[in-house]
Amino acid sequence: VDENMANAARVHAIENGKRLDDRTLIAFGGAAPLHATRLADKLGIERVLVPVSAGVGSAVGFLRAPAAYEIARSFYQRWNALDLEAVNQMFAEMQSVAREVVQQCAPDGQLHEERLAYMRYLGQGHEIAVPVPEKSLASEDLTVLHNEFENAYKVQYGRTIPNVELEILSWSLRIYETKPAEVESLETTGTPPETPAPEGARQWFDPEAEQFVTAPVFQRDSLILGQRISGPAVIVETDTATIVSAAFVAEVDQKSNLVLFRK
Structure with a gap:
């Protein structure tokens, strides 16, 4: 065992x-x-x-954990044809649903948000969770997202693969409450x-x-x-x-x- x-x-x-x-x-x-x-x-x-x-x-x-709610959605995107408008609309819908759920449990709580994209090189079998800026995405944010992926990939695998397109399989958004620990x-x-x-x-x-x-x-x-x-x-x-x-x-x-x- x-x-x-x-x-x-x-x-x-x-x-x-x-x-x-x-x-x-x-x-x-x-x-x-x-x-x-x-x-x-x-x-x-x-x-x-x-x-x-x-x-x-x-x-x-x-019983003691802060209130939180996470939504994940499959929405396949090739990097060279990424539809930012559709992605932003999807995140807006996810945010609305998640906030409504958490606010029922913590109406006066201080809420925070975390977004992730599950990315990989084209054709690979495993994805890496990469942080996504918590705002409406613009074209300049793609450079940030690409760099975040390559940094995470290098940490995990010790290298990157140049000249290979990226793909995103799914996305997640989490709304969570923060409160101080109560341990005496x-x-x-x-x-x-x-x-x-x-x-x-x-x-x-x-x-x-x-x-x-x-x-x-x-x-x-x-x-x-x-x-x-x-x-x-x-x-x-x-x-x-x-x-x-x-x-x-x-x-x-x-x-x-x-x-x-x-x-």
Whole structure:
């Protein structure tokens, strides 16, 4: 299971021209914190973050996320025969519909807009999402759009293909509300807290050691800001459990997240 997830992450990173070893792995969902440190080992990631209520993260996110609505439409265009009038009319219709939906959820919210064109070289099988200026497009904007595509293509594939026409398969528009985060920060006492007392112990199989290990069990609700737990350990809560392998140390940060970093 862990190797399948690691392979999927590697493929996704390669396809998008990204590195993984300089990123933080965020574990959410009921099972993710169980696998997180093992996955981090396989991907060479040094830091793992387990947010509050990780096991029900999708439900929490749904309830607290800002209002947003996205529309995507297929509208094939060859670059050398791009119909700007039709494109502008399409975006105007999409904008009207999306704004009406979002304003029902956030009548007093500050709304923003994002437009994308899904572009590729003529005849290719995969498109790249390219930002489109949020206004009525004119001929001079085509140079900007062309440059954005080539920059994105070069980042992803390391090169561009000269003298090949572009084509656009589809377009999207997203209207979204922005509002400040509402996560409260924990207060620090100024004195490094003592290591918490475990409430018991549990055995689990350590793939690196190729044997079962006995690890102390801690209740996440009882942990306070700055407390550190050196692995191997298990941190349990109502909706999930976090495995801290022997290679990691867990600490509670000011947002009540569990931050696991390599020893």
